[in-house]
Amino acid sequence: xxxxxxxxxxxxxxxxxxxxxxxxxxxxxxxxxxxxxxxxxxxxxxxxxxxxxxxxxxxxxxxxxxxxxxxxxxxxxxxxxxxxxxxxxxxxxxxxxxxxxxxxxxxxxxxxx
Amino acid sequence: xxxxxxxxxxxxxxxxxxxxxxxxxxxxxxxxxxxxxxxxxxxxxxxxxxxxxxxxxxxxxxxxxxxxxxxxxxxxxxxxxxxxxxxxxxxxxxxxxxxxxxxxxxxxxxxxxxx
Numbered sequence: 027x028x029x030x031x032x033x034x035x036x037x038x039x040x041x042x043x044x045x046x047x048x049x050x051x052x053x054x055x056x057x058x059x060x061x062x063x064x065x066x067x068x069x070x071x072x073x074x075x076x077x078x079x080x081x082x083x084x085x086x087x088x089x090x091x092x093x094x095x096x097x098x099x100x101x102x103x104x105x106x107x108x109x110x111x112x113x114x115x116x117x118x119x120x121x122x123x124x125x126x127x128x129x130x131x132x133x134x135x136x137x138x139x
Numbered sequence: 140x141x142x143x144x145x146x147x148x149x150x151x152x153x154x155x156x157x158x159x160x161x162x163x164x165x166x167x168x169x170x171x172x173x174x175x176x177x178x179x180x181x182x183x184x185x186x187x188x189x190x191x192x193x194x195x196x197x198x199x200x201x202x203x204x205x206x207x208x209x210x211x212x213x214x215x216x217x218x219x220x221x222x223x224x225x226x227x228x229x230x231x232x233x234x235x236x237x238x239x240x241x242x243x244x245x246x247x248x249x250x251x252x253x254x
Contacts, residue, residue: 066247068246069244074241084241124234128242
């Protein structure tokens with residue numbers, strides 16, 4: 027069983043919809059991450075939160091909006107997505123943002139119609 | 140910038156046999172961390188093994204071991220007694236030993252274990 031929980035597992039949405047992806051961990055980790063993964067490719071880093079503050083934004087379009095309400099939760103708000111945004115979205119956490127391994131969730135499979 | 144290269148897009152191995160997945164990296168850092176992650180079709184990324192660059196001893200985790208050659212910047216993964224459940228995508232990853240540095244992944248090797 028994964029210690030990083032992501033919901034929903036699957037999401038289908040239209041280009042005009044607004045939805046949110048959720049991620050939760052209870053390992054006391056202080057760093058949390060969002061990745062985007064296309065089929066047969068490695069994960070691509072989107073955002074990093076360290077101690078609940080956004081520390082890295084890898085030039086992600088504004089239609090993706092991250093939020094870290096507390097040290098255990100990480101959200102990714104989606105609005106006006108494009109078909110090319112269809113992918114697996116992975117959340118991860120680590121004790122700190124350096125020299126610590128990241129623990130991943132199962133991901134949310136997102137399909138944009 | 141750091142780069143990670145996995146030169147084998149796909150590999151296959153017979154059940155109970157041994158297989159080695161290769162990984163090379165490029166960095167000017169003297170201290171860093173290397174990881175192997177496994178991603179089965181169930182899609183969760185699972186940490187397989189971790190190596191600190193300052194440690195000369197190769198890391199091992201049960202059937203999984205690495206051959207870390209710092210001078211050659213090589214970090215291969217050996218899987219002994221392969222099992223059907225080892226079928227997965229394997230990613231090699233690099234991390235600098237300093238604050239706020241993301242994981243750098245290789246492109247992955249798809250391993251199939253054949254009965």
